[in-house]
Amino acid sequence: MSLGYKLLVVFIAFCTILAVVIFVAFRERKRGRTLAEDDIAGQQAQDARVMAVIFSAIFGGMALTLIVSYLVFFS
Numbered sequence: 001m002s003l004g005y006k007l008l009v010v011f012i013a014f015c016t017i018l019a020v021v022i023f024v025a026f027r028e029r030k031r032g033r034t035l036a037e038d039d040i041a042g043q044q045a046q047d048a049r050v051m052a053v054i055f056s057a058i059f060g061g062m063a064l065t066l067i068v069s070y071l072v073f074f075s
Contacts, residue, residue: 006071010064017060024053 028050035042 003071003075006075007068010068010071014061014064017057017064021053021057025050 028046032043032046035046
């Protein structure tokens with residue numbers, strides 16, 4: 001498998017991570033509109049879910065960075 005194909009796979013993985021984060025953020029925003037204004041616990045739980053997805057995506061992005069550097073410099 002050539003370097004171009006390997007990097008294409010990594011790019012597709014990056015786009016998948018990005019799509020998941022966007023999907024979850026918009027889903028939680030839609031759910032947030034149904035919450036009552038005085039439901040503080042529900043709003044905090046919603047924020048926690050969004051932040052968990054965002055931070056897990058950050059770690060996924062870091063892993064993809066390591067994979068790309070390995071592919072470019074050691075292939």
